[in-house]
Amino acid sequence: MKPKLLLLLLIVCNAATAQTWPAKPVRLILPFAAGGAVDVVTRITMNRVSEQTGQQFLVDNRPGASGNIGTEAAARSAPDGYTFLVGSPGTIAINPHFYPTLPYDTLKDFVPVVHFASFPQVLGVYAEVPAQNLAELIAMARREPGKLNYGSGGNGSTGHLITEAFLRQAGIKITHVPFRGGGPAVQGLAGGQVHLVIDGLPSFAAQLQTGRIRVLAVTSKERWPELPNVPSIGESALPGFDMGSWALIAAPAKTPDEILRRFAAETTKALAGEDVKARLRQVGALPAGGTPEQALSFHRAEYEKWGNVVRSTGAKPD
Numbered sequence: 421m422k423p424k425l426l427l428l429l430l431i432v433c434n435a436a437t438a439q440t441w442p443a444k445p446v447r448l449i450l451p452f453a454a455g456g457a458v459d460v461v462t463r464i465t466m467n468r469v470s471e472q473t474g475q476q477f478l479v480d481n482r483p484g485a486s487g488n489i490g491t492e493a494a495a496r497s498a499p500d501g502y503t504f505l506v507g508s509p510g511t512i513a514i515n516p517h518f519y520p521t522l523p524y525d526t527l528k529d530f531v532p533v534v535h536f537a538s539f540p541q542v543l544g545v546y547a548e549v550p551a552q553n554l555a556e557l558i559a560m561a562r563r564e565p566g567k568l569n570y571g572s573g574g575n576g577s578t579g580h581l582i583t584e585a586f587l588r589q590a591g592i593k594i595t596h597v598p599f600r601g602g603g604p605a606v607q608g609l610a611g612g613q614v615h616l617v618i619d620g621l622p623s624f625a626a627q628l629q630t631g632r633i634r635v636l637a638v639t640s641k642e643r644w645p646e647l648p649n650v651p652s653i654g655e656s657a658l659p660g661f662d663m664g665s666w667a668l669i670a671a672p673a674k675t676p677d678e679i680l681r682r683f684a685a686e687t688t689k690a691l692a693g694e695d696v697k698a699r700l701r702q703v704g705a706l707p708a709g710g711t712p713e714q715a716l717s718f719h720r721a722e723y724e725k726w727g728n729v730v731r732s733t734g735a736k737p738d
Contacts, residue, residue: 441501441679445476448669449497450506451490453483455603456573457620458508458667461537461705468690479506483600486574487511488522495524499672501679505530507668510577512719513726518576519737526723530670532715534684536691538666539620539705540640541582543653544606544633549615554637554657557616561592569595571614573602575738578665579619581726582639584733586618589658598738609633620665621647621704639663646701663729666708666722668715680712 448466450459459479466477482490487510494505505511507530516526524530543554549568551557561568572580575598587594597614599605602623609617610632617623618639627633637653638644641662653661669687671680688709690696700707710718 441682442473442475442477444502445478446502446504447478447480448504448506449480449482449490449494451482451484451487451494451511452508452573452577453601453604454479454481455607455623455626456601457539457622457665457704458506459601459603460622460625460703461539461667461700462506464696464699464703465536465687465690465707468693468696469686472686472690486515486518486576486598488515488519488524491515492523494670495529495672497672499675501671501675501683503672504533504683505670505672507532507670507719508578509581509665509722509726510574512668512670513722514578514581514730515576516723517727517730518581518735529673531673531675531680531712532719533669533671533680533712534687534710535666535668535708535715535718536687537700537705538664538708539622540638540644540664541579541618542621542624542635542644542647542650542704543586543616543618543637543639544609544624544635545616546609546612546614547632547634548612549634551636552634554651554653557636558590558592558657561590561594565593566595568615569597570616570618571597571599571605571608572617573605573619573623574598574600576735577602579605579617581729581733581735582663582665583616583618584735585663585729586639586653586658586661588733589661596738606633625703644704646704666718668719670719677712684710684712684715
C-alpha cells in the first residue's frame with residue numbers, strides 16, 4: 421500500500437473512531453474514597469458530559485495505598501477510550517517523588533487529556549480546639565508540642581504535603597493521621613478524631629453547617645470569593661504561602677489521540693455551562709478545560725513543583 425494512501429486511511433479511521441466514541445459507558449477510576457474534593461467536582465462535571473454524549477461517564481472509586489491501587493488499575497487498563505484516570509497532585513505529581521518505587525510510571529503509562537478543575541485547600545479545625553485563628557493555632561502547637569494531630573486523605577496525598585509544608589514554614593510539629601481519602605479525613609475531623617485537616621472545600625461542604633468544624637484559613641494566595649471572611653494562610657500567619665489542588669483526566673498510554681481530543685472538547689464544553697460553573701463555585705472549585713497539549717504542559721509543571729515540595733519538606737512514607 422502506498423504511504424499516502426495508508427496515511428489517508430489512518431486519518432479516516434481516527435476521525436471515525438472519534439465520531440463513534442463513546443459507544444458504551446466510560447469508566448473513570450478515581451483512586452480515593454467518595455466524598456472528597458476531586459470526587460465531588462468529577463461527578464458534577466461528568467454528569468454534564470454524560471448528558472452531552474448520551475453515554476454514562478461513571479466514577480469508579482478505588483481507594484487505598486495513597487491512591488496507588490486505583491492509579492495502577494488505570495495504568496493497566498486497555499487503551500481503548502473506555503477507562504480513564506481522574507488524577508490529582510497526590511497520585512500523578514507527588515507519589516512519583518514520594519515513594520521509592522511505584523507499580524506504574526506516571527510519565528510513561530499515562531497521557532494527560534484535560535485539566536478540568538482547580539481548587540484552593542482550606543484549613544479546618546475541630547470545633548473544640550480553642551484556637552480561634554491561625555496565629556493562635558501555631559502558638560498552641562508551639563506551647564504544647566505533641567498534643568495536636570492532623571488528618572489527611574492519605575500518606576503522600578495533597579493535603580498531607582500541603583500540611584507538611586505549612587508545618588515546616590510555621591516551625592511546628594503535629595502528628596499525622598492518614599485516612600482513606602479527603603472525605604473520611606474531614607469526617608474524622610468533625611468527630612474529633614483529629615484536630616486539623618487541610619483539604620479541598622468540597623470535602624468540607626457537608627460538615628460546615630454542623631458546627632463541629634471551624635475553617636481558619638485557605639491555602640491559596642488570595643481569599644476564596646465564596647468564603648470572603650476566611651483569610652489566606654499567607655495574610656494571617658505565613659507570608660508567601662500559596663498552594664492548591666486540581667483535577668486532571670489522564671488516559672492509559674496509546675489511547676487513540678482523536679478520542680483524547682473528543683473527551684477534552686466535551687469536558688471543556690461541559691465546564692462552559694453557567695450552571696456547571698455555579699455548582700463548582702459552590703463547592704470551592706474553579707473550572708479549567710482546554711486541550712490535551714495544555715493538559716500535558718500543566719501536568720509537567722505540577723510534576724516538577726510537587727517534586728520540589730517533597731524534597732524540601734523531607735516527607736517520607738510511614
